[in-house]
Amino acid sequence: MAVNARIGIVWRGARESREVPPRLVPVFEALEALGMTAEAAPYDEEADMALRAQLLGCDGVLVWVDPLDKGRDRNGLDALLRDIAARGVWVSAHPDVILRIGTKEVLHVARGLSCGGDTALYRTAAALRREFPARLAAGTRVLKQYRGNGGQGVWKVASLPGDRVRLQEATHRDGTAEEMPLAAFLDRCESYFTGEGRLIDQAFQPRIVDGMIRCYMCGGRLAGFARQFPPRYGETIAPEETFGLPAAKTMLPPDAPEFQDLRRKLEHEWTPRLCRLVGLDEASLPALWDADFLFGEGPGQFVLCEINASCVTPFPPEAPPLIAQAVARAVGGAPRR
Numbered sequence: 001m002a003v004n005a006r007i008g009i010v011w012r013g014a015r016e017s018r019e020v021p022p023r024l025v026p027v028f029e030a031l032e033a034l035g036m037t038a039e040a041a042p043y044d045e046e047a048d049m050a051l052r053a054q055l056l057g058c059d060g061v062l063v064w065v066d067p068l069d070k071g072r073d074r075n076g077l078d079a080l081l082r083d084i085a086a087r088g089v090w091v092s093a094h095p096d097v098i099l100r101i102g103t104k105e106v107l108h109v110a111r112g113l114s115c116g117g118d119t120a121l122y123r124t125a126a127a128l129r130r131e132f133p134a135r136l137a138a139g140t141r142v143l144k145q146y147r148g149n150g151g152q153g154v155w156k157v158a159s160l161p162g163d164r165v166r167l168q169e170a171t172h173r174d175g176t177a178e179e180m181p182l183a184a185f186l187d188r189c190e191s192y193f194t195g196e197g198r199l200i201d202q203a204f205q206p207r208i209v210d211g212m213i214r215c216y217m218c219g220g221r222l223a224g225f226a227r228q229f230p231p232r233y234g235e236t237i238a239p240e241e242t243f244g245l246p247a248a249k250t251m252l253p254p255d256a257p258e259f260q261d262l263r264r265k266l267e268h269e270w271t272p273r274l275c276r277l278v279g280l281d282e283a284s285l286p287a288l289w290d291a292d293f294l295f296g297e298g299p300g301q302f303v304l305c306e307i308n309a310s311c312v313t314p315f316p317p318e319a320p321p322l323i324a325q326a327v328a329r330a331v332g333g334a335p336r337r
Contacts, residue, residue, distance in 0.1 A: 003328045005059040006037045010077075011311075012065050013042035015050055023313050024064065030320035034328050045076055052080050060090040060331040062287060062323070066311045067147045074310070090330045093286035093309045100278040102289065102309030104144040104200040109277050113270055115293065115304045118203040125190045128199060133182065136165070140204035145192045149311065153192060156204060157185070205303050207295040212305070213259065214249065215291045216315050219326050220271050220282040222263050224316030225252040251316045261300055266291065270304075287326040288312050288319060 009028065011021060018040040020028060028038040041054055043065055055061050063081065067074055078095035085091045093102065100106070108121040120135060122128040135141055136159050145153030151170030158166040165185055168177045192199050214226040226249035254263065270291075275282060289309040293302040 003035050003332050005327075005331045006039060006057065007031050007327055007331070008039045008041040008055045008058040008061045010041045010043050010051070010055075010061060010063045010065060012069060012072075013044065015042055015044045015047040017042065026317070026320040027062065027323055030324035031327060033321075034324050036324070036327065036331075043077055045072070048076055048080055052084065055080075055084050055089060056087060058089055060092070060327055062092055062327065064311045064313065066149045068149055068152055073147075090327075092327070092330070093289065094284070097280065097284055097286060098309045100280060101274065101285075101307050103147050104306070105146060105198065106274070106278070106307050107144070107200050107202060107304060110270075110274055110304055113273055113304070115265070115270055115302050117296075117303055120201040122199045122201065123193075124198075125186070125193050128189060128193075129186050132186070132201065135201060136182070142202045142204050143189070144200045144202070144306075146196065146198045146200070149308070158204075202305070205294040205296070205305070207297065210295050213262065213293045213295075213302070215259075215262065215266055215293065216312070216319055217266070217271070217285070217289050217291065218287055218319060218322035219285045220267060220275075221322060222254045222267055223288075223319040223322045224254050225256055225259050226250065226314075226316070227252060249314065251314075253316065253318060262293065262302055265302075283330075287323045287330075288315060290315075 009020075009024060011024065013021075020040055031038040039054070039058065041051060041058075041061070043051055061081070061084070063077075065074055065077055074095075081091050081095050085094055105121065107116070108119050110116045111119040120131065122131065132141070132143075136157060140156060140158045143155045143157060148154070151172075154170035156168040156170075159182075160166055160179060163182050164179055165182045166177055166179050167185060168175070189199065209230060211227060211229040214228060216223040216225070228249050252259070271285075272282075275285070286309050289307065290312050291304060292306040292308070294305050295301070296303050
């Protein structure tokens with residue numbers, strides 16, 4: 001059934017330019033196929049009041065804006081989105097939902113799930129200095145800042161003789177590494193604790209040499225997969241040489257036979273349990289989000305390494321119709337403002 005609703009689609013861009021990014025065109029088309037009016041609503045910090053006025057005239061809003069972008073964050077946008085949501089506009093993903101499932105802290109919250117594992121949380125630089133060296137002594141660790149994207153502030157830390165460490169940041173796709181004293185690295189990490197900052201600490205997964213699986217979700221339903229491979233995949237590569245993965249992804253449909261066990265666990269076990277852990281119901285889940293998994297050490301084992309809910313792109317061709325259906329369920333029957 002057609003839904004009479006106006007839906008604003010937000011991305012970071014100049015307000016004077018309403019040209020839709022190609023990656024979002026299928027979302028516009030899917031919304032309009034269900035009778036909704038999709039509006040371009042680019043976000044510019046200097047013109048946020050104009051955006052606020054536009055979005056208050058909408059029934060719902062879909063948002064694609066990274067947590068960090070060229071030194072800018074989402075604080076202003078998130079405040080705007082909270083305000084319009086409080087006034088009755090449906091927002092996906094709502095900033096408070098992102099804080100529950102879309103930051104790296106969710107890895108610590110989910111550590112008790114079968115896709116969780118050896119994960120610690122440091123809320124202060126003092127806690128990091130006190131607790132991290134002992135964990136590092138037991139094996140290579142991965143430190144992740146609370147909010148970020150594109151591998152920013154994600155470090156693989158390996159212990160070296162003489163209280164030194166070998167470091168790789170996930171922004172580097174070519175195996176670039178540096179060495180320094182552990183104490184100097186911990187000094188560097190102090191910047192991650194400003195404001196709401198904290199660091200999440202996971203055991204390094206050696207099967208990163210086999211790549212990663214991204215699971216695209218529309219609410220509680222899987223929309224498709226992406227298979228991501230490390231450089232020189234297929235060659236014999238030592239795990240210590242691999243960390244940041246290339247951006248290229250191979251999209252796979254939701255019924256890809258090799259990942260049906262992962263799909264079953266995600267839809268019927270992990271997502272419902274995660275919702276209970278963070279205090280969300282399925283209806284509050286974003287219209288589009290994704291969960292990234294590495295292969296665990298045993299057959300059929302997977303390890304959660306990230307959830308993205310702020311700006312999920314690219315996405316499989318099966319996703320836009322499911323996004324539109326999720327929007328229609330959320331705003332169906334809502335009067336135009």
